[in-house]
Amino acid sequence: MTEWEDNTCTQLQLWDTAGQERFRKSMVQHYYRNVHAVLFIYDVTSPASFSSLTSWVEECRQHSLGQDIPRFLVGNKSDLRDPKKTDSQVSQERAMSFSKAHGMIFFETSAKDPPKKGTSGQQGSRQALYQQDNVEDIVTAVSLKLKRQKKLLTANSLAYSGSFKLTNKKAEKEPMTCC
Numbered sequence: 001m002t003e004w005e006d007n008t009c010t011q012l013q014l015w016d017t018a019g020q021e022r023f024r025k026s027m028v029q030h031y032y033r034n035v036h037a038v039l040f041i042y043d044v045t046s047p048a049s050f051s052s053l054t055s056w057v058e059e060c061r062q063h064s065l066g067q068d069i070p071r072f073l074v075g076n077k078s079d080l081r082d083p084k085k086t087d088s089q090v091s092q093e094r095a096m097s098f099s100k101a102h103g104m105i106f107f108e109t110s111a112k113d114p115p116k117k118g119t120s121g122q123q124g125s126r127q128a129l130y131q132q133d134n135v136e137d138i139v140t141a142v143s144l145k146l147k148r149q150k151k152l153l154t155a156n157s158l159a160y161s162g163s164f165k166l167t168n169k170k171a172e173k174e175p176m177t178c179c
């Protein structure tokens, strides 16, 4: 639950899809019904977990999840990054490029050992390109995105389903009423 300064709050209900196929098959319809956002989470030390994201993106598409549903890409286990093993890890550049291609908001974090607020991580011998966030920051970002989107949807539905529709400056001054 995130409480905002305007006295509203956003409550997040997270559904963790089971890794095991036999559970996934029976639960899958339930997951996709009324979904407001999707978090694609992978393990930064497991390129296989990153590669499997493509099938999750495809699954979302098959379940007709619209592009208006916010998508987040989260690389977890950043505490296990080993500067000497860059080949067997998912680089932030690769993840960032994937997130851009799929319209996702990218985060990297560790659920076990939360990065200090706003710090950049170390990747190989270089400074990581993107900052790492703790889990709470990611939850807040998801909540904020949903709050903004809800506001936008409400504004749009008022503009298009009310007794008048604002189309231009003239209409703003002299609203046309109908119904």
Ligand SMILES: Nc1nc2c(ncn2[C@@H]2O[C@H](COP(=O)(O)OP(=O)(O)OP(=O)(O)O)[C@@H](O)[C@H]2O)c(=O)[nH]1
Binding pocket: 016, 017, 018, 019, 020, 076, 077, 078, 079, 080, 109, 110, 111, 112, 113
């Ligand atoms: N070092 C480290 N270990 C983690 C982190 N997050 C989870 N783990 C460990 O990773 C293991 C797997 O965690 P799960 O949450 O079961 O992973 P999962 O992907 O949901 O697993 P399935 O639902 O079975 O697919 C556990 O032993 C966790 O303690 C992290 O950020 N850092």
